[in-house]
Amino acid sequence: MQFDSSNPVVALCIAGIQVEGDAAEARARFERAWAIRKDDFDACVAAHYLARHQPDARTTLHWNEVALAHAERVEDSEREALLPSLCLNLGDSYLAVGSLADARRLAQRGLSAVEALPADGYREFIRGGLTRLESRVAAAESLDAATRGAEPALGDGPGRIYVVEPTGPIADDPNLPDKKFPGNPTK
Secondary structure, three states: OOOOOOOHHHHHHHHHHHOOOOHHHHHHHHHHHHHOOOOHHHHHHHHHHHHOOOOOHHHHHHHHHHHHHHHOOOOHHHHHHHHHHHHHHHHHHHHHOOOHHHHHHHHHHHHHHHHHOOOOHHHHHHHHHHHHHHHHHHHHHHHHHHHHHHOOOOOOOOOOOOOOOOOOOOOOOOOOOOOOOOOOOOO
């Protein structure tokens, strides 16, 4: 999808992208774009960029929801081009606030829609983001389940789950009597 840079909302969003190193200035341009929106396409684009410059996860979620809601009302050809990216951003927002089922639903919806994009690097970029989102949701679901399992454990404090990651290369430990599991991370 080619964006029309003569559209004032698109022009302001492009200008905002160009100054994203100055977050306050970028946000001001995206807010101006939102203020002059004329239709659902304009609103979708402005909200999408506004979501990128919010102070917290809940406000980011709000703007991503607004962007998708407006995208749902634009014509099919424009919506097809917008949907995968919007699903990625909204799914990521849901994950950030702990709404795992919503995050998974948006990742799957985005993956279903990504084939509508032209076969190029952008499509692969979005597909990769959606695939990573699905993986991050799965990891969060596993950690969530493990935490629920630890909560009924005896003790005075809340249940704890520790994620253990190797700090160096994994090598076989010659001092282990049980060699069923090679790759012990001891040195």
